[in-house]
Amino acid sequence: MSPALFVAQRLTAFVLALAVTVHLATILYAVRGSLTAADILARTHGNIGFAVFYGVFVVAVAIHAPIGLRNVLREWTPWRGVTLDIALGLFSILVLALGFRAVFAVFSA
Amino acid sequence: MVGSALDVDIWRGTQAGRFQAFSIPRREHQTVLDVVTEIQRDHDPTLSYRFACRVGMCGSCAMVVNGRPRWTCRTRVNEVVRDGERLQLEPLRNFTVVKDLTVEMTQFFEKWQQAHGYFEPGSQPQEDFAIVPPSTSERQAADAGIECINCGVCYSACDVVAWDRDYLGPAALNRAWTLVNDVRDKGNTERIEAISHSDGCQACHTHMSCTQFCPKAIAPTYSIAGLKRVVLRRNLRIIR
Numbered sequence: 053m054s055p056a057l058f059v060a061q062r063l064t065a066f067v068l069a070l071a072v073t074v075h076l077a078t079i080l081y082a083v084r085g086s087l088t089a090a091d092i093l094a095r096t097h098g099n100i101g102f103a104v105f106y107g108v109f110v111v112a113v114a115i116h117a118p119i120g121l122r123n124v125l126r127e128w129t130p131w132r133g134v135t136l137d138i139a140l141g142l143f144s145i146l147v148l149a150l151g152f153r154a155v156f157a158v159f160s161a
Numbered sequence: 162m163v164g165s166a167l168d169v170d171i172w173r174g175t176q177a178g179r180f181q182a183f184s185i186p187r188r189e190h191q192t193v194l195d196v197v198t199e200i201q202r203d204h205d206p207t208l209s210y211r212f213a214c215r216v217g218m219c220g221s222c223a224m225v226v227n228g229r230p231r232w233t234c235r236t237r238v239n240e241v242v243r244d245g246e247r248l249q250l251e252p253l254r255n256f257t258v259v260k261d262l263t264v265e266m267t268q269f270f271e272k273w274q275q276a277h278g279y280f281e282p283g284s285q286p287q288e289d290f291a292i293v294p295p296s297t298s299e300r301q302a303a304d305a306g307i308e309c310i311n312c313g314v315c316y317s318a319c320d321v322v323a324w325d326r327d328y329l330g331p332a333a334l335n336r337a338w339t340l341v342n343d344v345r346d347k348g349n350t351e352r353i354e355a356i357s358h359s360d361g362c363q364a365c366h367t368h369m370s371c372t373q374f375c376p377k378a379i380a381p382t383y384s385i386a387g388l389k390r391v392v393l394r395r396n397l398r399i400i401r
Binding site: 053054055056058059062126127128 | 324359392
């Protein structure tokens with residue numbers, strides 16, 4: 053792993069540690085009072101803070117996960133080089149697309 | 162126990178080979194190296210193994226003893242074999258076997274060079290003795306890893322070396338860390354570049370096998386963690 057990827061992985065890990073904690077705490081808090089999915093969507097609709105938080109979450113995952121997956125593949129398979137980097141670049145784009153699709157769906161619901 | 166027989170299985174051959182059984186008298190305070198020496202002298206002079214100092218300084222007698230890498234000169238049979246158990250001796254793992262218990266260590270030492278595990282005085286060496294107070298954090302960090310005897314036990318125990326033969330390994334990275342903390346050294350820019358890549362400190366998974374088995378009670382895992390922090394700091398500085 054190059055120093056740049058190493059730094060990117062560590063920084064996004066820091067972001068994700070906070071984001072996952074907030075995410076889980078929010079879920080626990082939200083379901084406490086028996087809120088329905090419709091109730092939750094009504095609260096997230098048009099909420100810029102929510103969209104920004106989950107937007108950052110998605111970007112961090114899209115950076116962090118492909119780097120980790122690249123390490124696993126390099127260690128456990130003979131796959132190396134440009135094709136591996138391209139494949140994981142595409143994986144990152146896929147995570148971004150799916151993540152932002154979900155964020156947009158919940159924000160604009 | 163003393164006076165009874167000790168059954169020993171020793172690896173014979175190269176990468177391909179088999180265990181050969183021997184039986185020798187069990188003695189009080191007998192070390193594993195004593196066992197191998199007795200077998201070579203009294204039973205089979207063709208048995209190959211390596212040793213020099215016999216007192217835990219030279220780092221040449223390490224082997225895998227009952228599945229675990231150890232320095233054999235400072236390992237008593239009593240520590241590893243209970244009554245009725247057999248003693249099994251193999252060459253160190255993650256090395257190419259030359260013959261029997263002797264391994265090829267060239268790659269291990271080459272990695273010390275690749276990790277810039279040597280002192281760099283710079284183009285203008287200091288004119289006077291450098292004063293390095295023992296209380297400084299750099300000196301203490303260097304002290305923690307400086308007693309390495311290059312025995313290869315950590316390298317044999319390391320899972321990352323097992324699946325990536327190009328990984329620099331705990332010993333070389335530990336040595337690099339002691340030099341990163343040597344305030345007299347002038348080669349850190351190149352050294353950090355040399356240890357910061359896919360086969361360098363970033364590859365360590367912190368399994369801590371090296372720390373578990375190091376006979377000198379060094380913790381290469383912490384040295385490697387220190388190198389990771391240095392890599393992170395240097396690269397953040399570049400980004401800023």
